[in-house]
Amino acid sequence: MKVVSCDVLIIGSGGAGARAAIEAHDRGAHVIVVAKTLEGKAHTVMAEGGINAALGFRDPDDSWESHFMDTVEEGVFLNDQRMAEILARESPDRVFDLERFGAMFDRDEQGRIAQRPFGGQSHRRTCYVGDTTGHEVIMTLVEAARHRGIDYRSELVVTTLLHDPDDAGTIIGAFAIEVHSGSYLVFLASATILATGGAGRIYTITSNPVEATGDGYAMALRSGATLVDMEQTQFHPTSMIFPESAKGMLVTEAVRGEGGYLLNSEDERFMKRYNPEQMELSPRDQTARAIYTEIQEGRGTPRGGVHLDITHKGRDLIMARIPRMVKQFEKFANIDITTFPMEVAPTAHHFMGGVRVVPETCESTDLPGLFACGEAAGGTHGANRLGGNALAETQVFGKRAGEAAADYAVGRSPPVDHDAVFVQREIERLEQPLGAEGAAPHALKEELGRLMWENAGIVRNEKLLVEGLRRLRHLGRTQCAVKGSRRYNPDWVDYIELQNMVLVSECVLTCALSRKESRGAHYRSDHPKRDDSSGLVHYTCTLQDEVLHIGSVPVEITRADPTMRKGD
Ligand code: FAD
Numbered sequence: 001m002k003v004v005s006c007d008v009l010i011i012g013s014g015g016a017g018a019r020a021a022i023e024a025h026d027r028g029a030h031v032i033v034v035a036k037t038l039e040g041k042a043h044t045v046m047a048e049g050g051i052n053a054a055l056g057f058r059d060p061d062d063s064w065e066s067h068f069m070d071t072v073e074e075g076v077f078l079n080d081q082r083m084a085e086i087l088a089r090e091s092p093d094r095v096f097d098l099e100r101f102g103a104m105f106d107r108d109e110q111g112r113i114a115q116r117p118f119g120g121q122s123h124r125r126t127c128y129v130g131d132t133t134g135h136e137v138i139m140t141l142v143e144a145a146r147h148r149g150i151d152y153r154s155e156l157v158v159t160t161l162l163h164d165p166d167d168a169g170t171i172i173g174a175f176a177i178e179v180h181s182g183s184y185l186v187f188l189a190s191a192t193i194l195a196t197g198g199a200g201r202i203y204t205i206t207s208n209p210v211e212a213t214g215d216g217y218a219m220a221l222r223s224g225a226t227l228v229d230m231e232q233t234q235f236h237p238t239s240m241i242f243p244e245s246a247k248g249m250l251v252t253e254a255v256r257g258e259g260g261y262l263l264n265s266e267d268e269r270f271m272k273r274y275n276p277e278q279m280e281l282s283p284r285d286q287t288a289r290a291i292y293t294e295i296q297e298g299r300g301t302p303r304g305g306v307h308l309d310i311t312h313k314g315r316d317l318i319m320a321r322i323p324r325m326v327k328q329f330e331k332f333a334n335i336d337i338t339t340f341p342m343e344v345a346p347t348a349h350h351f352m353g354g355v356r357v358v359p360e361t362c363e364s365t366d367l368p369g370l371f372a373c374g375e376a377a378g379g380t381h382g383a384n385r386l387g388g389n390a391l392a393e394t395q396v397f398g399k400r401a402g403e404a405a406a407d408y409a410v411g412r413s414p415p416v417d418h419d420a421v422f423v424q425r426e427i428e429r430l431e432q433p434l435g436a437e438g439a440a441p442h443a444l445k446e447e448l449g450r451l452m453w454e455n456a457g458i459v460r461n462e463k464l465l466v467e468g469l470r471r472l473r474h475l476g477r478t479q480c481a482v483k484g485s486r487r488y489n490p491d492w493v494d495y496i497e498l499q500n501m502v503l504v505s506e507c508v509l510t511c512a513l514s515r516k517e518s519r520g521a522h523y524r525s526d527h528p529k530r531d532d533s534s535g536l537v538h539y540t541c542t543l544q545d546e547v548l549h550i551g552s553v554p555v556e557i558t559r560a561d562p563t564m565r566k567g568d
Pocket of ligand 1: 014050158197349373388389392
């Protein structure tokens with residue numbers, strides 16, 4: 001088995017991993033980035049509408065304080081306020097870093113970075129590159145990393161973190177499979193950063209790419225880390241609903257930011273009945289539930305969506321501001337959105353929860369040597385994420401994680417040994433379905449997606465969640481069969497991901513059952529109100545002897561008063 005050493009191992013090459021790599025490298029660390037995906041192809045490339053930074057170019061009275069308050073109000077006070085503050089204070093500098101690395105943001109009339117309005121925000125602060133912002137961000141970062149000669153290794157699936165054989169609490173790297181050869185690799189590192197993104201793929205309807213299977217959450221949990229806020233899964237209000245192959249594909253918030261109307265089958269701008277002040281730019285949870293309600297109450301389209309109409313803005317503006325949407329609808333649905341409304345419905349989009357970290361350093365609160373950033377880490381967004389804040393999070397906390405991991409690693413001698421017995425057990429776990437009789441992992445993945453959509457979707461209640469857990473336990477016990485060998489075997493990768501998805505789904509269902517109130521994206525029809533009376537807590541997940549434990553820790557209030565009633 002090949003053993004590779006470095007100072008800082010980064011798992012994941014999306015916006016967060018790439019930014020962390022640049023920072024760690026610039027602080028003198030020898031960095032290796034490993035990822036399931038090819039360089040530049042991570043989920044981040046799909047980000048469309050923009051990145052938030054209180055630059056104050058479009059609205060001079062914008063400020064980091066205002067960005068912070070919007071973030072915490074949207075998060076219904078479940079945010080880690082220290083993380084929200086860091087995000088709001090530092091995102092302007094991180095946007096300027098991107099410019100320095102070569103990103104070409106769209107400009108306003110005076111040549112400054114243009115800023116557009118986004119849902120739930122008091123000011124126009126979302127910086128953008130048309131509706132392909134993520135593409136610009138990731139290409140810029142990949143280029144900056146290449147320029148530095150950073151070692152990227154693609155198409156490697158990391159399956160577990162490794163503990164120091166002399167100090168079981170400390171993480172010293174990870175174990176991976178090289179997809180094309182099926183061979184095993186051990187990475188030994190003084191510091192390991194999880195930048196593995198989210199787990200949208202546990203839902204059958206999702207905007208997320210195939211790799212978003214929650215591997216980082218599952219690996220962190222199995223290694224002894226704590227996860228927080230796992231019940232908080234965001235459903236984006238608008239995604240394509242046909243054809244079947246495009247179901248769930250995101251229709252960016254920029255469409256509403258640029259003035260698009262949401263209309264039901266009676267041609268009514270129905271948001272006026274849900275949030276007459278903010279209308280189409282209401283917070284994502286409210287808008288998604290409003291669309292869901294219209295459809296449930298029979299005011300949807302025959303295909304089961306609502307209309308999103310931007311035709312009144314004229315072809316020129318549409319082509320200039322949301323060209324990708326024009327292409328997307330032309331290509332998949334044969335519809336010209338400059339003359340016809342889009343048909344849309346909600347889609348599973350973002351994990352607000354994740355690995356519990358120290359806000360300033362992104363270090364795991366439980367495991368020395370482990371850091372997490374981007375969507376892999378929990379806390380910043382609380383119960384709901386503002387559009388544009390995820391890209392900001394990748395840059396702000398990617399930089400901080402890279403910095404802290406490099407400082408932790410440089411000067412330490414890299415680990416030289418790993419626990420061979422542990423690795424052998426891991427190999428046995430991975431190879432268990434090879435040649436066995438049983439169900440195909442991809443079929444179980446599909447079943448899991450339906451289960452989570454039906455039982456832990458936009459509207460939840462005790463009956464649905466308990467039923468979901470029962471279905472999940474049955475699914476989790478099903479024997480899988482993987483045909484063929486270890487060499488380039490997508491079924492085998494499906495099996496490995498499925499194990500992670502089942503564990504992450506258990507976290508979502510169990511935390512959702514524990515949170516007996518509605519808060520942000522977590523809406524319970526049996527507890528439809530927000531409830532501050534029993535103290536505001538984060539639900540936490542830990543694994544002990546392979547059994548999931550749910551605990552709670554109080555939300556630390558540093559700045560914003562949670563007795564404000566917004567979000568009721
Ligand atoms: P990712 O970009 O998801 O990268 C994760 C990396 O980890 C990948 O390289 C993956 O291959 C790797 N990985 C995962 N598991 C393993 C494993 N086991 N072994 C090895 N590697 C692994 N946010 C905004 O702020 N603004 C927007 O306009 C916006 N638009 C969006 C549009 C769409 C369609 C979607 C889906 C999301 C959008 N978001 C947006 C959200 C945002 O894109 C993501 O939250 C963010 O890009 C996540 O970045 P990340 O670096 O944390 O993870």
